[in-house]
Amino acid sequence: MATIKDIAKKAGVSASVVSRALNNKYGVNEKTRAKIIQIARELQYYPNALARSLVTRKTETIGVVIADISEPFYSRIIKGMYTVADRAGYTLLFSNSYESLEKTNILHKMVDSERVDGLVIVGSNIRETEFVLNLLQEKIPFVLIERKLDDPKVNCIWVENEEGARLATDYLIQKGHTRIAHITGTHGIQVTIDRLAGYKQALASARLPFNPAYIRTGDFLHEGGYRATRELLQLNPRPTAIFAGNDTMAYGALQAISEFGLSVPDEIAVIGFDDLEFSVLTNPPLTTIRQPRFEMGKKAIEILLRVLAGEEEASGVKAAFPTELVVRRSV
Amino acid sequence: MATIKDIAKKAGVSASVVSRALNNKYGVNEKTRAKIIQIARELQYYPNALARSLVTRKTETIGVVIADISEPFYSRIIKGMYTVADRAGYTLLFSNSYESLEKTNILHKMVDSERVDGLVIVGSNIRETEFVLNLLQEKIPFVLIERKLDDPKVNCIWVENEEGARLATDYLIQKGHTRIAHITGTHGIQVTIDRLAGYKQALASARLPFNPAYIRTGDFLHEGGYRATRELLQLNPRPTAIFAGNDTMAYGALQAISEFGLSVPDEIAVIGFDDLEFSVLTNPPLTTIRQPRFEMGKKAIEILLRVLAGEEEASGVKAAFPTELVVRRSV
DNA sequence: AATAGACTAACAAACGTTTGCGAAAAGTGA
DNA sequence: TCACTTTTCGCAAACGTTTGTTAGTCTATT
Numbered sequence: 001m002a003t004i005k006d007i008a009k010k011a012g013v014s015a016s017v018v019s020r021a022l023n024n025k026y027g028v029n030e031k032t033r034a035k036i037i038q039i040a041r042e043l044q045y046y047p048n049a050l051a052r053s054l055v056t057r058k059t060e061t062i063g064v065v066i067a068d069i070s071e072p073f074y075s076r077i078i079k080g081m082y083t084v085a086d087r088a089g090y091t092l093l094f095s096n097s098y099e100s101l102e103k104t105n106i107l108h109k110m111v112d113s114e115r116v117d118g119l120v121i122v123g124s125n126i127r128e129t130e131f132v133l134n135l136l137q138e139k140i141p142f143v144l145i146e147r148k149l150d151d152p153k154v155n156c157i158w159v160e161n162e163e164g165a166r167l168a169t170d171y172l173i174q175k176g177h178t179r180i181a182h183i184t185g186t187h188g189i190q191v192t193i194d195r196l197a198g199y200k201q202a203l204a205s206a207r208l209p210f211n212p213a214y215i216r217t218g219d220f221l222h223e224g225g226y227r228a229t230r231e232l233l234q235l236n237p238r239p240t241a242i243f244a245g246n247d248t249m250a251y252g253a254l255q256a257i258s259e260f261g262l263s264v265p266d267e268i269a270v271i272g273f274d275d276l277e278f279s280v281l282t283n284p285p286l287t288t289i290r291q292p293r294f295e296m297g298k299k300a301i302e303i304l305l306r307v308l309a310g311e312e313e314a315s316g317v318k319a320a321f322p323t324e325l326v327v328r329r330s331v
Numbered sequence: 332m333a334t335i336k337d338i339a340k341k342a343g344v345s346a347s348v349v350s351r352a353l354n355n356k357y358g359v360n361e362k363t364r365a366k367i368i369q370i371a372r373e374l375q376y377y378p379n380a381l382a383r384s385l386v387t388r389k390t391e392t393i394g395v396v397i398a399d400i401s402e403p404f405y406s407r408i409i410k411g412m413y414t415v416a417d418r419a420g421y422t423l424l425f426s427n428s429y430e431s432l433e434k435t436n437i438l439h440k441m442v443d444s445e446r447v448d449g450l451v452i453v454g455s456n457i458r459e460t461e462f463v464l465n466l467l468q469e470k471i472p473f474v475l476i477e478r479k480l481d482d483p484k485v486n487c488i489w490v491e492n493e494e495g496a497r498l499a500t501d502y503l504i505q506k507g508h509t510r511i512a513h514i515t516g517t518h519g520i521q522v523t524i525d526r527l528a529g530y531k532q533a534l535a536s537a538r539l540p541f542n543p544a545y546i547r548t549g550d551f552l553h554e555g556g557y558r559a560t561r562e563l564l565q566l567n568p569r570p571t572a573i574f575a576g577n578d579t580m581a582y583g584a585l586q587a588i589s590e591f592g593l594s595v596p597d598e599i600a601v602i603g604f605d606d607l608e609f610s611v612l613t614n615p616p617l618t619t620i621r622q623p624r625f626e627m628g629k630k631a632i633e634i635l636l637r638v639l640a641g642e643e644e645a646s647g648v649k650a651a652f653p654t655e656l657v658v659r660r661s662v
Numbered sequence: 663a664a665t666a667g668a669c670t671a672a673c674a675a676a677c678g679t680t681t682g683c684g685a686a687a688a689g690t691g692a
Numbered sequence: 693t694c695a696c697t698t699t700t701c702g703c704a705a706a707c708g709t710t711t712g713t714t715a716g717t718c719t720a721t722t
Contacts, residue, residue, distance in 0.1 A: 070406030382708030
């Protein structure tokens with residue numbers, strides 16, 4: 001590759017002038033600038049990102065810490081992130097912290113080695129608050145998705161889980177169901193807690209009894225939804241509707257019900273949460289609660305970009321996104 | 332962050348010694364090495380990747396050019412790539428060339444700016460051979476997935492599409508079907524051509540007539556499978572089995588059939604290609620041809636790593652992966 | 663005791679940029 | 693023409709590493 005010096009030599013100027021010319025900086029004659037640009041094009045010059053970043057202390061790349069890139073749930077968030085990162089000329093660098101987020105490694109690989117300017121951390125199953133505190137302390141700009149933190153300095157993006165769960169449960173109630181089961185997400189994490197709370201609220205508002213037997217702990221995975229549903233189907237009296245903590249578990253529920261020989265929605269209704277791409281294709285198509293995942297991804301990068309640009313007010317943003325009921329045919 | 336100089340000062344040695352000590356290089360006394368390592372730990376030193384790469388001319392990151400990261404088809408390939416990249420300490424950097432691969436941009440952003448040491452290019456819909464030739468000319472190490480190129484210098488990984496299609500069609504024939512339709516992939520690309528060829532071969536081997544009316548051009552998307560199936564169902568006589576060019580189109584087929592009021596597999600059988608994660612969950616679970624996507628991803632990085640390591644024989648590797656029939660309940 | 667050889671550590675250059683500062687050149691107004 | 697301002701450019705340092713070469717210090721051998 002041609003370097004800035006090659007251009008300088010060919011143009012008969014010094015390297016600094018070339019740099020200024022190519023970066024549209026003040027202080028170089030328009031004629032020489034034109035000449036330099038011309039030569040740069042001829043030589044197919046493209047700046048060495050490493051050298052540049054080394055002095056500017058900016059890499060124009062954002063690290064994305066995510067449990068599993070290939071989870072369908074995250075794919076649209078990622079797309080959303082890309083759309084705004086792209087436009088701003090930023091690159092996205094994923095940390096493949098599949099299951100066990102070895103926090104130190106990520107911090108090192110991405111932040112300490114100065115490969116990224118900031119971080120987007122997505123997923124509520126990343127529980128290590130210590131990790132987050134570290135970032136705060138080291139003054140690394142970052143934003144959290146799917147996680148709500150009280151600290152006024154941290155940027156958080158989340159979805160109104162309580163509201164969404166209420167929406168789902170209300171809809172079932174409105175359809176005449178009174179024995180409504182709920183398969184929760186992974187035990188102990190915020191999303192699970194909030195959705196369960198919303199479910200209870202809806203029951204309470206409708207003066208429906210809360211039956212602990214109708215609550216099963218899941219894991220956000222297909223398997224968990226399947227297992228929980230099989231258990232629920234044994235109950236007497238059987239629930240007439242199941243509110244699954246997410247779509248993936250709802251798929252498991254659908255499968256279990258189908259194997260059990262019951263029909264959806266006639267004999268038992270199922271509603272999910274998330275609205276994954278695939279939920280249009282289940283049999284029957286899944287009624288669910290949509291999370292604006294694309295927008296959340298966009299928002300995350302927007303915020304981060306603003307704090308990277310040094311805009312004061314962009315610090316400590318708390319953005320809650322609304323949910324939406326998507327009616328299909330499983331209720 | 333602490334730099335190498337901070338450590339040098341604190342240890343009372345020069346920066347070069349620190350570098351050598353930390354990199355386990357020959358020529359530094361064991362006592363001073365120990366001392367330096369100790370101090371580095373205290374200071375929480377972590378090397379600046381930019382500075383290091385600038386002089387070593389290695390970034391230890393691999394660029395992945397892929398049409399759409401979030402495509403479920405690619406997710407397992409990506410996982411496979413990660414497993415071996417991780418172990419080797421390499422980072423993966425994705426180019427989000429969603430639809431239109433603007434080749435110049437990618438070359439610039441990743442290669443010319445020296446952010447990556449090599450490239451993995453996945454997806455047969457990346458047709459620009461010009462792009463590939465550019466890489467060859469600039470001597471960028473790269474490997475292609477899902478693309479077969481004759482040039483003896485390029486590394487290619489693909490799956491035995493003809494064989495897979497034969498497997499699928501044979502299985503349908505074996506199950507007694509004689510009126511077998513095929514929904515092809517996107518017109519004109521190699522994968523589509525090969526699978527169609529395999530289908531025809533199987534028909535010929537079984538001395539079954541080839542009926543052009545049973546061939547429909549799809550697009551590898553759900554929509555295309557849906558549309559094509561609706562057309563096929565109007566035919567008289569109707570095909571009794573459909574071989575979809577990939578699973579996503581098979582999902583569309585399943586949906587169209589269900590809406591049409593026919594039952595799978597009793598009245599019409601469906602077989603796919605790919606074996607996506609989701610194919611276990613369709614109704615009925617989809618019989619399909621599995622591609623070892625995880626292994627293909629692994630292999631790609633393995634090859635690239637070998638050529639990056641300068642191992643001669645690693646140049647021009649052609650790796651064809653076998654397919655496998657996965658029997659479920661849609662046939 | 664002298665000298666060769668082996669260790670150890672420092673020096674300095676290099677990687678390709680950006681950028682503050684100063685110097686030269688050009689332009690301006692009287 | 694002179695003094696002054698403005699424009700244009702070059703110099704040099706800096707970013708944080710790595711690495712070839714050199715200088716110095718031991719150790720061992722004679």
